Amino acid sequence: MSVKFGIIGGGVMGEALLSRLVSQKIYQPTEIIVGEKSPERRNYLAHQYGVSVTDNNQIVTQVSVLLLAIKPQVFTTVAAELASPLAKSTPLVISILAGVSLSQLEKVFPQVPVIRAMPNTPATVGVGMTAISLGAQAGDRDKQIAQQLFTAVGEVVEVPETLMDAVTGLSGSGPAYVALLVEALSDGGVAAGLPRAIATQLALQTVRGTVQLLQETQMHPAELKDRVTSPGGTTIAGVAELERAGFRAGLIAAVKAAAVRSQELGTRD
Numbered sequence: 001m002s003v004k005f006g007i008i009g010g011g012v013m014g015e016a017l018l019s020r021l022v023s024q025k026i027y028q029p030t031e032i033i034v035g036e037k038s039p040e041r042r043n044y045l046a047h048q049y050g051v052s053v054t055d056n057n058q059i060v061t062q063v064s065v066l067l068l069a070i071k072p073q074v075f076t077t078v079a080a081e082l083a084s085p086l087a088k089s090t091p092l093v094i095s096i097l098a099g100v101s102l103s104q105l106e107k108v109f110p111q112v113p114v115i116r117a118m119p120n121t122p123a124t125v126g127v128g129m130t131a132i133s134l135g136a137q138a139g140d141r142d143k144q145i146a147q148q149l150f151t152a153v154g155e156v157v158e159v160p161e162t163l164m165d166a167v168t169g170l171s172g173s174g175p176a177y178v179a180l181l182v183e184a185l186s187d188g189g190v191a192a193g194l195p196r197a198i199a200t201q202l203a204l205q206t207v208r209g210t211v212q213l214l215q216e217t218q219m220h221p222a223e224l225k226d227r228v229t230s231p232g233g234t235t236i237a238g239v240a241e242l243e244r245a246g247f248r249a250g251l252i253a254a255v256k257a258a259a260v261r262s263q264e265l266g267t268r269d
């Protein structure tokens with residue numbers, strides 16, 4: 001079977017996408033090649049998923065879609081390795097690198113269509129959120145490919161590239177904020193006397209149920225908050241503490257700080 005899909009960087013996000021694409025049979029393991037620097041990761045990915053693992057410059061000419069999933073800090077080095085083989089073939093390049101702009105991608109890969117994407121780690125379980133922005137040479141077929149790829153791991157939205165840093169600060173980084181929330185809720189439960197396992201179960205199901213309720217009813221979050229807060233009751237006592245601690249201001253500042261950091265990562269070189 002011919003190889004169609006290449007991934008450069010088989011770390012957290014490369015593996016998240018790889019695992020779901022294989023389990024959803026979007027690609028057979030034999031259709032995927034991964035370029036990965038770490039020998040341990042190479043062995044792990046080959047054994048875990050049955051994919052081929054090789055050097056970056058060997059991949060380019062064998063694939064029709066190339067996903068860049070290395071850190072932005074090594075983009076320049078990897079781009080230098082790929083530029084020459086890419087000049088001899090024209091796969092669609094999809095970059096998930098935080099901050100790295102379409103113009104940076106198009107500058108180093110001038111002949112190929114490029115798409116900038118920002119997925120997130122829940123892609124691993126098919127509940128990812130990915131935003132995509134198309135480069136100047138990316139056409140409808142390229143867009144379809146990216147949409148099919150990321151739809152297999154969750155929801156997809158197309159945004160103007162000017163919004164990509166904000167997307168990164170919200171949905172790209174967001175799973176970490178939500179994980180902190182779950183951990184802290186569980187800690188609160190333990191502080192209030194619950195065993196850890198029960199506290200974590202309660203925290204997880206509360207977050208999950210609240211999200212599902214908001215999504216299914218399309219209720220405004222403020223309305224749901226109002227419905228839970230009985231006059232003089234428990235919830236308003238908790239909400240008042242959250243306000244005192246700057247909970248909402250903290251989340252707003254976190255998303256903005258992450259968006260600013262995304263911009264900085266793109267202006268490194």
Ligand SMILES: NC(=O)C1=CN([C@@H]2O[C@H](COP(=O)(O)OP(=O)(O)OC[C@H]3O[C@@H](n4cnc5c(N)ncnc54)[C@H](O)[C@@H]3O)[C@@H](O)[C@H]2O)C=CC1
Binds near residue numbers: 011013077097118119
């Ligand atoms: N982790 C996340 O939640 C998300 C990450 N991203 C983006 O995905 C990219 C990868 O992030 P992570 O997977 O978290 O990082 P990671 O550090 O887990 O993975 C990067 C992988 O690239 C490998 N690598 C380093 N140099 C290489 C080279 N020259 N050739 C081939 N492989 C090389 C590393 O060994 C590592 O396995 C970043 O650009 C990040 O901005 C985007 C959305 C979400």
Ligand SMILES: O=C(O)[C@@H]1CCC=N1
Binds near residue numbers: 098168173
């Ligand atoms: O922290 C980061 O830079 C990456 C981008 C979005 C999520 N993780």
